[in-house]
Amino acid sequence: MIVSFFDQFASPVFLGIPLIAIAIALPWMLYPTPSSRWVNNRLITTQEWLINRFTNQLMLPLNMGGHKWALLLTSLMIFLITTNMLGLLPYTFTPTTQLSLNLGFAVPLWLATVIIGMRNQPTVALGHLLPEGTPIMLIPVLIVIETISLFMRPLALGVRLTANLTAGHLLIQLIATAVFVLLPMMPVVAILTAALLFMLTLLEVAVAMIQAYVFVLLLSLYLQENV
Amino acid sequence: MLSRLVLVSGHILKNSGSFGACLVQASRSFHQSSQSRAPVPPLPEKGGKVRHGIFPEELFTLLYPKTGVTGPYMLGTGLLLYMLSKEIYVINHETFAAASIGVVIIYGVKKFGPSVAAFSGIVSADKFDVAQEVKDQAMASLAQGIEDEKKEQWRVEGRCMLFDAKRNNVAMLLETNYRERLHMVTNEVKKRLDYQVELQNLHRRMEQEHMVNWVEQSVIKSITPQQVQGIWSLH
Numbered sequence: 001m002i003v004s005f006f007d008q009f010a011s012p013v014f015l016g017i018p019l020i021a022i023a024i025a026l027p028w029m030l031y032p033t034p035s036s037r038w039v040n041n042r043l044i045t046t047q048e049w050l051i052n053r054f055t056n057q058l059m060l061p062l063n064m065g066g067h068k069w070a071l072l073l074t075s076l077m078i079f080l081i082t083t084n085m086l087g088l089l090p091y092t093f094t095p096t097t098q099l100s101l102n103l104g105f106a107v108p109l110w111l112a113t114v115i116i117g118m119r120n121q122p123t124v125a126l127g128h129l130l131p132e133g134t135p136i137m138l139i140p141v142l143i144v145i146e147t148i149s150l151f152m153r154p155l156a157l158g159v160r161l162t163a164n165l166t167a168g169h170l171l172i173q174l175i176a177t178a179v180f181v182l183l184p185m186m187p188v189v190a191i192l193t194a195a196l197l198f199m200l201t202l203l204e205v206a207v208a209m210i211q212a213y214v215f216v217l218l219l220s221l222y223l224q225e226n227v
Numbered sequence: 228m229l230s231r232l233v234l235v236s237g238h239i240l241k242n243s244g245s246f247g248a249c250l251v252q253a254s255r256s257f258h259q260s261s262q263s264r265a266p267v268p269p270l271p272e273k274g275g276k277v278r279h280g281i282f283p284e285e286l287f288t289l290l291y292p293k294t295g296v297t298g299p300y301m302l303g304t305g306l307l308l309y310m311l312s313k314e315i316y317v318i319n320h321e322t323f324a325a326a327s328i329g330v331v332i333i334y335g336v337k338k339f340g341p342s343v344a345a346f347s348g349i350v351s352a353d354k355f356d357v358a359q360e361v362k363d364q365a366m367a368s369l370a371q372g373i374e375d376e377k378k379e380q381w382r383v384e385g386r387c388m389l390f391d392a393k394r395n396n397v398a399m400l401l402e403t404n405y406r407e408r409l410h411m412v413t414n415e416v417k418k419r420l421d422y423q424v425e426l427q428n429l430h431r432r433m434e435q436e437h438m439v440n441w442v443e444q445s446v447i448k449s450i451t452p453q454q455v456q457g458i459w460s461l462h
Contacts, residue, residue, distance in 0.1 A: 039354060041270050042347040049350050090325035176320035176327070194323065201327040 005173050009097050009166060023095050027082035051078070058220055065120075065227040066220070076105065077216040084165060084208030088172075088201070097169060099162045106157035109219050114150070117226025128225050157218060164211045168204045175200060280336070 012019040034044050055074045059067055080096060087094025095101050117125030129146040130139065175197045182190035276284040282299070290298040310316040 037267065037270070039270075039351050041274075042344055043274075045347040045350050046343060049347070088328050090321045090328065172324050172327075173320060176322075176324040179323045180318075180320040194327070197323060197327050198330065201324075201331055205331060 005170060005177075008093070008169060008173065011098065012093050020093070020095060020098075023083075023093050024101075026086065027079050030082065031078070058216065061224055062220065063227065065116075066223050069220070069223055072109075073216050073220060076109075076219075077212055080161075080212035080215060081209055084212055085205070087165065087169065088204055088208060094165060094169065096161055097166045099158060102161045103154070103158035105215075106161075107154040110154040110157065110222060113219070113222040113226045116223075120227070125226055153218075153222065157215060161211050161215055164207055168200075168207055171200060172197070172204060280333075 012023070031047060032044055034040060034048055039045075040048070051074060054077065055070050058073055058077075059070055062069075083094060083096050086092055087096070114125070117128075129143050129150070131142070131146075134142050175193060179190050179193045179197055182193060278284060278287060287299050290302070294301065311318070
């Protein structure tokens with residue numbers, strides 16, 4: 001059996017039980033449910049405040065039709081942030097490194113925005129294929145380009161998240177391996193590499209949060225165009 | 228009307244012992260037991276006490292009677308060394324990754340923990356402040372209402388004085404008016420009487436003058452020539 005760096009991305013199965021179900025359900029288990037009290041404890045107060053602020057910010061550019069998506073987008077954001085951040089812990093499996101999961105989020109949601117746009121306001125939705133102020137000669141070319149770009153969107157959404165997280169995890173593994181291997185031979189180099197690892201970890205924390213935010217933000221933008 | 232029938236029959240059935248036991252369940256109304264109306268227990272002020280961020284204090288109190296203060300630490304060290312020496316836990320690249328993320332997490336919690344906790348306190352305090360303001364405003368408006376009512380009552384007391392003053396005013400006006408008219412009447416009467424007095428004086432004066440003239444005339448007429456001679460011879 002050849003051990004490779006990509007084994008960490010294999011979907012974990014234990015005695016035939018797919019553990020990815022537990023991995024996906026973990027964020028739900030970690031957050032307390034707000035009770036019906038008027039004033040809650042610190043954890044629920046902070047959580048409520050954060051979720052309210054985030055939903056407020058996300059729904060600012062959307063009109064009333066877009067507000068129906070508030071629950072979906074906020075819970076998607078919380079799920080993505082939690083899974084990404086939990087994946088930075090050692091010996092954990094990150095579900096969002098799986099392209100299947102990310103495309104499973106991106107394609108249906110993107111398709112929903114497109115269908116909503118085509119159904120409710122087909123002229124406006126098709127009008128987005130031609131940006132304002134294009135020279136007349138370029139119009140046919142631009143429509144083709146914009147259509148291709150439209151169909152690229154779900155792929156881009158899914159692959160962006162997958163690639164960022166996979167690359168990050170892989171880098172952490174590689175540099176940690178370098179530190180581990182160099183420590184007995186060249187400790188000073190190992191310490192420098194450990195400093196690099198520390199900075200990379202900081203970057204990965206940032207990337208985890210930003211990628212989740214970008215995913216949800218882009219979906220809200222696509223929604224804004226079509227609703 | 229039918230509900231009253233159900234309640235009455237339920238009550239009777241409840242009292243009728245074992246026969247009514249199964250029928251009571253069917254006629255019992257929901258959500259009226261004392262449990263669902265019981266007061267909600269208060270939230271604890273802070274979470275459970277922990278030492279070093281993860282180990283609950285109860286572990287230390289559990290081990291204290293048998294192993295003293297250093298007991299749990301010996302347990303932890305021994306466990307760690309056992310797992311390392313027996314290679315149950317193998318040190319590999321993940322260890323360094325774990326150390327790295329561990330430093331980030333501990334730094335983050337130590338630096339931002341108290342401020343986040345204080346912030347949640349501020350959010351709750353704002354909620355309390357809003358409610359307290361509503362209550363204070365209600366109390367202030369009620370107190371203002373009491374003050375206004377007391378003022379109105381004081382005004383009512385003063386109403387009698389106001390009426391007395393008005394009554395006095397009116398009486399004074401009437402009095403003044405009466406005296407003016409009396410004065411006028413007196414003047415008019417005096418004028419008439421003065422006129423009559425003057426008239427009588429005039430009469431008397433005219434009579435006097437006339438009398439004097441007549442006496443003079445008669446004296447002059449009665450002066451005889453021999454009287455005139457007599458007066459001249461005296462000189």
